[in-house]
Amino acid sequence: MVAKKILLLDGNSLAYRAFFALPLLTNEHGVHTNAVYGFTMMLQKILEEEKPTHIVVAFDAGKTTFRHETFSEYKGGRQKTPPELSEQFPYLRKLIDAYRIKRYELPNYEADDIIGTLSLEAEQAGDEVIVISGDKDLTQLASPSTTVYITRKGITDIEKYTVDHIQEKYGLTPQQIIDMKGLMGDASDNIPGVPGVGEKTALKLLAAHGSVEGVYEAIEQQKGKLKEKLVENEELALISKKLATIERNAPIDIKIDELVYSGPDHDELIQVWNELAFKSLLEKMEYTAEETVKEELEFEVLQEIDAAILEDEMAVHLELYDEQYHTCDLLGVSLATAAKTYVVPMDVIKHSEAFKTWFRDDTKKKYMSDSKAATAAFYRCGIEVGGVDFDLMLGAYIVNPSLTYTDMANIVQEYGYTDVAQNEQIYGKGAKKAVPEDSILNEHIARKARTIWEVRPLVLKKLEENEQFELYYNLELPLATILGAMESLGVKVDKEQLTAMGEELSLKLAEIEKNIHWSAGEKFNINSPKQLGVILFEKLGLPALKKTKTGYSTAADVLEKLEGQHEIISQILMYRQLGKILSTYIEGLLKEIHEDGKVHTRFQQALTTTGRLSSINPNLQNIPVRLEEGRKIRKAFVPSEPGWLMVAADYSQIELRVLADMSKDESLIDAFKHDMDIHTKTASDVFHVPIEQVTSDMRRAAKAVNFGIVYGISDYGLSQSLNITRKAAAEFIDTYLKSFPGVKNYMDSSIQSAKKNGFVTTLMNRRRYLTDINSSNFNLRSFAERTAMNTPIQGSAADIIKKAMIDMAEALEREGLQTRMLLQVHDELIFEAPPEELEKLKVLVPQIMENTVQLNVPLKADFAFGDTWYDTK
DNA sequence: AAAATCACG
DNA sequence: ACGTACGTGATTTTC
DSSP, X not given: OXXXXXXXXXXXXXXXXXXXXXXXXXXXXSOBOHHHHXXXXXXXXXXXXXXXXXXXXXXXXXXXXXXXXXXXXXTTTOOOOOHHHHTTHHHHHHHHHHTTOEEEEOTTOOHHHHHHHHHHHHHHTTOEEEEEESOGGGGGGOBTTXXXXXXXXXXXXXXXXXXXXXXXXXSOOHHHHHXXXXXXXXXXXXXXXXXXXXXXXXXXXXXXXXXHHHHHHTGGGOOHHHHHHHHHTHHHHHHHHHHHSOOSSOOOOOOGGGGBOOOOOHHHHHXXXXXXXXXXXXXXXXXXXXXXXXXXXXXXXXXXXXXXXXOSEEEEEEEESSSOTTTSOEEEEEEEOSSOEEEEOHHXXXXXXXXXXXXXXXXXXXXXXXXXXXXXXXXXXXXXXXXXXXXXXXXXXXXXXXXXXXXXXXXXXXXXXXXXXXXXHHHOOGGGOOOOOHHHHHHHHHHHHHHHHHHHHHHHHHHHHTTOHHIIIIIIHHHHHHHHHHHHHOEEEOHHHHHHHHHHHHHHXXXXXXXXXXXXXXXXXXXXXXXXXXXXXXXXXXXXXXBOSSSBOOOHHHHHHHBTXXXXXXXXXXXXXXXXXXXXXXXXXXXXXXXTSEEXXXXXXXXXXXXXXXXXXXXXXXXXXXXXXXXXXXXXEEOSSTTOEEEEEEESSHHHXXXXXXXXXXXXXXXXXXXXXXXXXXXXXXXXXXXXXXXXHHHHHHHHHHHHHHHOOOHHHHHHHHTOOHHHHHHHHHHHHHHOHHHHHHHHHHHHHHHHHSEEEOTTOOEEEOTTTTOSSHHHHHHHHHHHHHHHHHXXXXXXXXXXXXXXXXXXXXXXXXXXXXXXXXXXXXXEEOGGGHHHHHHHHHHHHHHSSOOSSOOOEEEEEESXXXXXX
C-alpha cells in the first residue's frame, strides 16, 4: 500500500478568503463566481503539486456550535455573509462533487473540528496530512506528519506551517498557538482574550511560562498594569483558550478510507466550469486532457468493395474535413456492423457501383450521424442516399436539445461512450489544421461508424423512454433528407442586381458619412459605438439614456428617443440602416454565392433549444423585410429556371393559434374560429370597447401584449416595447390575463409542470429541460419561467411547420410537380415553381399547411407569388 | 474572443 | 427587491 497523503480543506474559510481576495466576477446570468473561481484555482494548484490520495472538504454546519454553550457571544458581531457569497455555495458544492471529492459537515461543529478530528486520526495511523485554510487558528494542528497551509493575500499564495516554521516565526509549539489565542483573543471570532494583551505580550508570556495555566501559576512574577489585567481576566483567558481549542474528538461518522480521491468526473467538471464560465480553465483542461485509453478497434481498409459485405443494416459514416459540407473535402467512408468495421477511401467509394447501388437502396438500413451533411456532400459526387434509418446526432438532439451537437465525440460522451476522438484532436485547429497521416485518419473514421453502431441502442432506448421515438423517426429523420435536398438545390441570387445595389448604396453611405462628420465637427468611426458615444454624449452633450457594460449605449431604441434633439441622430440611424444592408446583405451575401450562381445555406437541425431550425452561411432566415430599403434585397432572390416564379406561403399567427389550442382559452379559440384580427380582438377585450371602436394605438398596444404573451411576459419587457412605465405595463398584463383566463391558467400550469418534471414539452413531445426552474437565483429562475411559457409555443409551431414540410415534399412528389421547396423561415415556406403549376399550388400549398395537424382552432396559411422573392407579397 | 448592434420569425 | 421580453446569425470594433 502506497503511503496516504490526506488533504483536509476548510471549505468555508477558503470560500471567504477567495471571495474577498478576488474582484466580483460574474457569469452571463449575473451569478457571482469569484469565490468558486478562487477555490478552484487553489484546488487545482494543490492537486497538481501535492497529488493527494485522499481529500475531504469540511464545511461549517448551521450557525450555532457547542462553543456557543461556553460563550454565547462567540463569533458575535460578525458581518452577515454577503449575498454575493452565499449564492456561490451551491455552485461550490456542485464543483466539489464534480471533482468527486467528499464534502462533510456536522451539526453543532465547525469545519475546524472536523479537520482536527480527521487529522488526529490520520496522525495516529501514521499518514501524512495537509490542512488548508485561510484561518491561522488551524496552525495548532501542525505536527511532524501534519502541515498546515494558510492562504496569503491572494488565494493560491500559500504559507506552509510546519512545527519548525511555527517555532521560527513565533517561538511556539503548535499547541501553544491555542494559549496565544487565549491570551490575546481573536477579533474575527469575537474571542475576548485578556484585554490589553496583544501578540507581543502574549508571546513574551508564553516564552516564559509555556501556557495560559503556566502564566497564572506564576502570576506573582507579573507586576503593574499587566498583572492587574491578567488577574482581573483569568476566567476570560481560560474561556478564550477553550474557545480557540479545536475539538479533535468530534463525533464524525466518516472514515479516512472513504475519502479516496481518484480524479474528477471530467464531463461533470466541464459542465460546471461551463456554467460558471471558467473559460481559461476549460481551455487548459482541453489542452492537458489526457488521451483516454480507448478500446482497441480492428478495422479493414478496403481498396475495393465487394457487394457481399454490404449488409441490410449498417452504420455508415462519411468523414468531412469541416462543417461546410457544401464545399469541403470528403475524407473517407466507414462502415460498421456488429462484427466488422471497414474504412473505404473516397476514390474507392466514388468508383464503386456496388456501394452506390446499395447506398441508394431504400430497403437497406443506414445508421448515420448528421445524415443531412452526408446527403448534401455525397450529392456533389452524384451519390444518392436512401434508407437512412438512424441519425445519431438528431436522436441525441431530440433527447436533449440544450446540448451542443457538433463533434461526435461530444455527442456520445452523454451516453458514456468515449472511444472516439474529437475532430480537433485529429485535425488540429486554426492555422495548424491539417489532415493527418492515413493510419490516424483511418482509425478516426473507423471509430465513427463503430461509435454510431454502439451508441444507437442507447439513444433509441432514451427516445422510447421519453415517448419521443415518433417525433424523432417520423419527423426529424425524414426532414433531414428534405432539408439536405433544399440546401443542395440552393437559391439563385442575381449577382449583378446585388452589385448594382451595392454601388448605389456605397455612394449614398459616403454622402451620409460626410454629413455626420460635418454635424459632429470631426471625423470618427461611426461604426464604433465607443467613438460614437464620445461624440454624442460628451462632445455634443446629448443625454445618455442607457448604458452598456462598457459605456454608453448607442442602440437604435436609444437614439430614436434622441431624434429631434440633433440632426446627427437621424443621420446616424440612416447610416446604420444602410450600412447593415451593405455589409451584411450585399457584400456578405455576394461572398456566399457559389459557382452555380446560387447560395446554399445550411439549415442547422440540431441546434436550437426550442426545435426551430437555424440557417447559416448564409443566414436566409433574416433577409430584410420590415423596411422597404432592406426589403429590396429580396429582389435579388430569383427562380433558378427562366420564366419560373417565386412562391411564398406563410402561416398567419401560428404561435397565437398554438397558444389558443394549448391553453383552451375560449375567447382566443372563438377569435380564431371566426378568423378575427387577433390584435384588434385583443384590444377590444383589454380596453373593453367594441371591435369597431378599437383605435390603431389600441391595436398596437394589444399587439405588443400578444408578443409578450408568446415570449413569457414580464412587465418590464412590455414596458420597454411600448415605451410606458413598468407599472402601466403590469396593469396592462393584468387586464389581459383577466380577459383571457385560459391563457393565465396555461402560463401557470406550464411553470408548475416545469417545476415538477424539470422540463416542458411541445405538441409533438419535443422536450426542453429547465434546470434553473427551481433556482434560488431570481434571474435564473425568472428566465426559466419565461422559457417554460415560451418553449411549448415556439416549439409546437416548429413541430407543425416541420410536419408540413414533410407532407409538402410528399405531395410535390405524388403530384409529379416540378415545383421545388427552397427555404423555411420559421412560419413560411419559399418555393420556385413553373408558372403552369401555379393554379394547383394556390390550392395545394395552403391546404397542406393548414391540415398537417388538427388543432382546436383552424390554421391559416397565406399564399403569394411573383418574379422575385420581393414580389411574393 | 467578446461585446455591441441589428437583421429575421 | 431582484433586472428581462423568446429564438436565431452576421458584421464590426475592441481587447
